[in-house]
Amino acid sequence: MSPERTAAAPAAEKPQEREDLKTLAREMRRDILTMIYEAGSGHPGGSLSIIDILTVLYWRVMRHDPERPDWPDRDRLVLSKGHACPALYAVLSRAGYFPREQLWTLRKLGSPVQGHPDRLRLPGIEASTGSLGQGLSIAMGMALAGMMDRKSYRVFAILGDGELQEGQCWEAFMSAPKFGLDRLVAIVDSNGGQIDGHVRDVMNVEPLPEKFRSFGWDTVEIDGHDFAAVERAIDSAVKSAAGRPHMIVARTVKGKGVSFMEDDPAWHGKAPKKDELEKALKELS
Amino acid sequence: MAGAATREAFGEAIVELADQFPHMVVMDADLSKSTMTQAFAKKFSARHLELGIAEQNMVGVGAGLALCGKIPVMTSFACFLTGRLEPIRIAVGYNRTNVKLVGTHAGLGIGEDGASQMGLEDVAAMRALPGMVILQPADAAETRQAVRWMLEHEGPVYLRLTRQKLDDCHGPDYQFRMGRAxxxxxxxxxxxxxxxxxxxxxxxxxxxxxxxxxxxxxxxxxxxxxxxxxxxxxxxxxxxxxxxxxxxxxxxxxxxxxxxxxxxxxxxxxxxxxxxxxxxxxxxxxxxxxxxxxxxxxxxxxxxxxxxxxxxxxxx
Known part of the structure; x- marks a missing residue:
């Protein structure tokens, strides 16, 4: 690795047109479903709802370098809703962190591609997550360390809306504004579903934007599948240095892109059967 | 002979070692007066974080700090800190972060405050976490050396301290050796x-x-x-x-x-x-x-x- 390589030049493939980003996201949706089918279990619904956001982050916003996953000045992403890792795995492999063939070992004994993300086994994973409610606290600590060391890296945390039922999330919402962490960007993947049903029925967490604003977060609400809107929201968040952490409430569709999975909580944690996979891949071709 | 509480020796040790360990960050959950971190907080305010009565968030924030090169030393009563077992299991243990958990007021020794303030199951819980080192010094000299060892060690440590004063049980030549009785x-x-x-x-x-x-x-x-x-x-x-x-x-x-x-x-x-x-x-x-x-x-x-x-x- 040559020391001259600089921050701003991530080595990931860089689709320049918005159309390309959409194509890339569609291809990664196919990867997500294929890897979960191969594994025989996994979480398609919440993976499909965050893939567009991850695509914008890794190909438009984040300063990262797959050849130097431990580069100290990289932007960090903590996937607090760790069960959606098939989406992150698809992104990291396409970006060049590890070979795409490894995706098909998801959930198999000895695989670095664990059922939930494991930072010690797979390059590009910043924190091992999956026990819900913890990711934002960890991301906060990363942002605090950056602030203390006067670093310019940004930290992104992706949370589920069902996950917000965990009390630790609210401890983190309460505490991040105290430290003025304006390089911290939290994104709630508001897909409205969780294992036992719709979030509104299991344990309502709304109205989210009002709650975050009252906690002192710079908050916007967007369509999490509108690439331009996602990019605009994240861009404006990372450019603002108003001494407040940023919250993006991304309204998404669980199972987005596959007609029979969309907004059906049954697809939270279930692998498609062969005919279902074929039908889904056809829709995504 | 008459010595100090190990929490007091800890409070002095982190001040003494602060310059030698510039990445050390001390964290509290509204008990800094009791856990003896106030001297550090006063002298090194930029390296002290008050997280309020929210221990599980403190554990996660500490893990994040450690993942970016800091040495977080977080303190609370033994029961309140290790009571947040799941964040400790994942953010500290499974992530193998360089977090130092300091639980004070261990056991019946807290006395009059009674059952809800007594850390009586903390060692059992921490022993079940792979990679966790558990230290319980018996006097001021041992505490000072144990704190230094803890800061030098790369990995999670649980340090269990007393509220009550303890007589010195070690002589002037005492050398702390981790893993040795x-x-x-x-x-x-x-x-x-x-x-x-x-x-x-x-x-x-x-x-x-x-x-x-x-x-x-x-x-x-x-x-x-x-x-x-x-x-x-x-x-x-x-x-x-x-x-x-x-x-x-x-x-x-x-x-x-x-x-x-x-x-x-x-x-x-x-x-x-x-x-x-x-x-x-x-x-x-x-x-x-x-x-x-x-x-x-x-x-x-x-x-x-x-x-x-x-x-x-x-x-x-």
Whole structure:
């Protein structure tokens, strides 16, 4: 690795047109479903709802370098809703962190591609997550360390809306504004579903934007599948240095892109059967 | 002789070591007056974080700090900190982050505040986490050296400290060695087989030494080993003790399940030592009272230790 390589030049493939980003996201949706089918279990619904956001982050916003996953000045992403890792795995492999063939070992004994993300086994994973409610606290600590060391890296945390039922999330919402962490960007993947049903029925967490604003977060609400809107929201968040952490409430569709999975909580944690996979891949071709 | 509480020695040590460990960050959850971090907070305010009464968030924030090169030292009462077991399991243990958990006011020794403030299951919980080192120093000298070792060590550590003052049990030449139990009382004539070797740790070391002195005055011989590292445990010390003693006695200001008594028993069983192990520890949630009264009531006082050393002993 040559020391001259600089921050701003991530080595990931860089689709320049918005159309390309959409194509890339569609291809990664196919990867997500294929890897979960191969594994025989996994979480398609919440993976499909965050893939567009991850695509914008890794190909438009984040300063990262797959050849130097431990580069100290990289932007960090903590996937607090760790069960959606098939989406992150698809992104990291396409970006060049590890070979795409490894995706098909998801959930198999000895695989670095664990059922939930494991930072010690797979390059590009910043924190091992999956026990819900913890990711934002960890991301906060990363942002605090950056602030203390006067670093310019940004930290992104992706949370589920069902996950917000965990009390630790609210401890983190309460505490991040105290430290003025304006390089911290939290994104709630508001897909409205969780294992036992719709979030509104299991344990309502709304109205989210009002709650975050009252906690002192710079908050916007967007369509999490509108690439331009996602990019605009994240861009404006990372450019603002108003001494407040940023919250993006991304309204998404669980199972987005596959007609029979969309907004059906049954697809939270279930692998498609062969005919279902074929039908889904056809829709995504 | 009359010493300090180990929490006080800890508070002094982090101030003394602050310049040597510039990445150290001290974190509190509204108990800094009790955990003795205020001197550090005053002198190194930029490296002190007050997280409020929200321990699970503090654990996660600490893990994030550690993932970016800091050495977070987070303090609270032993029960409130280790009570957040799931964040500790994942953010500290499974992520293998360089987090230092400091639990003060361990055991019945907190006294009058009563059961809800007593860390009595913390060692059992922390021992079950792969990679966690558990230290419980018995006096100020050991605490200072243990804190230094903890900061030099790359990986999670749980440091268990007392509210109450403890007599010094180490001499001026004392050297802390992680993973090694050290002898803090030796009978005058240790050549013959001992009636017992007593393993104690932290706040129980003074009780154990008092018991050993009492035994000596009555013509019996017992040695006291200070188990300053509770995990990983010094199995060799157990083997050595078994060779020279008729029985092993353990005493802990902690539940009798999962702590020092379990560690010694596991070592004895693993090496098939065939020696009786008498385990003294708390079997309840505790209650309000003076520490000495509580030790008496819950069966871990020096009198109980004497009894455990002599009860049904096959005297020569």
């Amino acid at each position: 050290d002898e803090v009382f030796k009978p005058k004539d240790a050549s013959a087989r001992l009636q017992a070797t007593i393993f104690a740790s932290g706040g129980m070391v003074p009780e154990a030494i008092r018991a050993a002195r009492e035994l000596e005055s009555r013509g019996f011989k017992a040695r006291v080993m200070n188990a300053g590292t509770l995990h990983p445990f010094d199995g060799e010390a157990v083997v050595r003790a078994a060779k020279t003693s008729q029985r092993l006695v353990t005493v802990e200001d902690h539940n009798v399940v999962g702590g020092l008594g379990s560690a010694v028993s596991e070592c004895a069983a693993k090496d098939a030592l065939g020696i009786p192990v008498v385990t003294l520890g708390v079997r309840a949630f505790g209650e309000s009272g003076l520490p000495a009264e509580l030790y008496e009531k819950f069966g871990i006082s020096s009198a109980h230790i004497v009894d455990a050393c002599l009860r049904n002993l096959d005297l020569p």
